[in-house]
Amino acid sequence: MTQQPDSAPITYAGAGVDVEAGDKAVELMKEAVKATHSASVVGGFGGFAGMWDASALTRYTQPLLATSTDGVGTKVAIAQALDIHDTIGQDLVGMVVDDIVVIGAEPLFMTDYIACGKVVPERIADIVRGIAEGCRLAGTALVGGETAEHPGLLGEHEYDVAGAATGAVEASEVLGPERVRAGDAVIAMASSGIHSNGYSLVRRIIAERDWALDRQVPEFGRTLGEELLVPTRIYSSDCLELTRHLNGDARTGASAAVTTASGEPAMHAFSHVTGGGLAANLARVLPQGLMATVDRTTWSLPPVFSVLAELGQVPQPDLERTLNLGVGMIAVVDAEAAEETLRWLNARGVDSWHLGTVSEIDAATAPTTSVDYVQGAKGVDGGAVLMTGAYAG
Numbered sequence: 001m002t003q004q005p006d007s008a009p010i011t012y013a014g015a016g017v018d019v020e021a022g023d024k025a026v027e028l029m030k031e032a033v034k035a036t037h038s039a040s041v042v043g044g045f046g047g048f049a050g051m052w053d054a055s056a057l058t059r060y061t062q063p064l065l066a067t068s069t070d071g072v073g074t075k076v077a078i079a080q081a082l083d084i085h086d087t088i089g090q091d092l093v094g095m096v097v098d099d100i101v102v103i104g105a106e107p108l109f110m111t112d113y114i115a116c117g118k119v120v121p122e123r124i125a126d127i128v129r130g131i132a133e134g135c136r137l138a139g140t141a142l143v144g145g146e147t148a149e150h151p152g153l154l155g156e157h158e159y160d161v162a163g164a165a166t167g168a169v170e171a172s173e174v175l176g177p178e179r180v181r182a183g184d185a186v187i188a189m190a191s192s193g194i195h196s197n198g199y200s201l202v203r204r205i206i207a208e209r210d211w212a213l214d215r216q217v218p219e220f221g222r223t224l225g226e227e228l229l230v231p232t233r234i235y236s237s238d239c240l241e242l243t244r245h246l247n248g249d250a251r252t253g254a255s256a257a258v259t260t261a262s263g264e265p266a267m268h269a270f271s272h273v274t275g276g277g278l279a280a281n282l283a284r285v286l287p288q289g290l291m292a293t294v295d296r297t298t299w300s301l302p303p304v305f306s307v308l309a310e311l312g313q314v315p316q317p318d319l320e321r322t323l324n325l326g327v328g329m330i331a332v333v334d335a336e337a338a339e340e341t342l343r344w345l346n347a348r349g350v351d352s353w354h355l356g357t358v359s360e361i362d363a364a365t366a367p368t369t370s371v372d373y374v375q376g377a378k379g380v381d382g383g384a385v386l387m388t389g390a391y392a393g
Contacts (some may be wrong), residue, residue: 004249041109041141050143052166054107059251062171067107069097069164072196074203078228080157081213087231088161089130090137091196094232095274096165098329101236102270102285104175104243107138112145112163117154119147127161130231134297138236140165175243177382179268184290184358185338190351192233193304196321197275202228205312219303227304231295233273235329238350242269242312245344247335257344258337264377266337271330271368279374279385281328285304285356286383291366294331294356294387300393303325317371320387332358 049252057063072091079088079240089112097107112131114124124147154160157290165327194202206213212226220227247265248256258266262298269285282292301309305325308314333341338354345352361384367373 007207018342032334033241035219037141039145041143043225050109050111052143052148055300056108059170060168060170060382062104063168063205064171066100066103066167066169067097067164068099068380070099071160071162072158072232074199075194075196075228076160077203078199078213078225080159081227082229085126086130086231087134087229089127089132090134090231090234091141092161092163093134093165094162095137095196097134097140097236098234098239098272099274100165101178101239102272103169104240104267104270105169106234106240106295107140107165107167109141109143110135110142110163110165112161114145114147114159114161114217115150115154116147116159117149117151118156119149123159127159131161131163135229137234140210140236152337170338173243173247173265173268175269177269177285180286180290180332181262181268181334182290182358182382183333183335183362184332185341185354186294186331186343186356186358187331187338187345188327188353188355189235189238189329189331189345190233191273191302191304191324191326193230194228195274195324196234197324197329200297201312201314201322202308205308205314209311210309217307219360223260233328235350238345238348239270239329239331241348242331244342246333246341258334258340260334260336264334266333266340267336268334269332271332272331273324273327275322276377277319277323278318278325278327278330279387280377283374283382283385284380285332286385288381288383289361290358291361291384291386292356293388295389296391298353298355299326299391301391323335325391327355329357336367 038377040053040056042053072095075091076088078084094108094340105250114127133143211224215224217224217227244254245257246267248254249327260266271280271282271285286292305323309319332339342354372387373384376382
């Protein structure tokens, strides 16, 4: 093929990719990332792969690795519209590490991926600083990441984020359905707001009702945008410490705070309330044959949920299948540990309350056709959840 004399050379920068901007972003984020590193991180910052010293696992008898990956969905559209990018990273960390802690695993390290239409170094650095802050809150090392510029696929101000984390748990200490028993107490931990699920519904509501993000909302005490951008609460450290408190920790010699009549550990399961809502996610950690009865009268819907529900005239079943409605994490514990669980969590600053109780399913009376009844969810043929009563307030 013969080049035409007047044709201009085609460069990577001309195609829309700015390598120098990417290098500047790395420099701006470097210190925030390094601040999450402990002695277990090997090789420092900037390698082709992050390394973590696995000899720490020698303290386990039978270590099981746990992994999770996620993003934050269309909440990024709110961050982009407000041009505020330093909190969305905490959302990402919460969505990933709090799935890992559900089985009792400690999240050890995390990596991230940012795809954008154009690398604006300060914006990318803000996103990563938020991820690093989330990792700090979770006690997790941020060992690597990637920023990719996709001109022509994403708009100049558009981006998306994803991440993955790896954790470990002793095989004999895995939490989940196998531990749950009839009579167990179901304990709620309050969410910080909408977290990172249901924003397609939220964005549709405010668009249809023509509410601007800078609108002052008296019920929120701030603007709509500020309320919608509140970062996801990270529960992993609280859940791990609660488990060690209730069950004891053989590696440190700490004794259990609660001795149950059965002699079994008191902490049985956690459920991270994300997409699908409270009932569907709780059902995933219950065994077949058992049902959790959840009492709506035990809490009031936080204003962000009640305002959006009224604004959009959203049917209650749709709300409950989409949003966390004020409950971000659930603990299922032996009934004898319920009061100690509530005392410990509330003293730690985690607003918590007794949400319900686990019982055997009575096949003859189970309301299987009710919208308030969920059995099995997300491919898990597990237990059931029955929502009862009306929300307080």
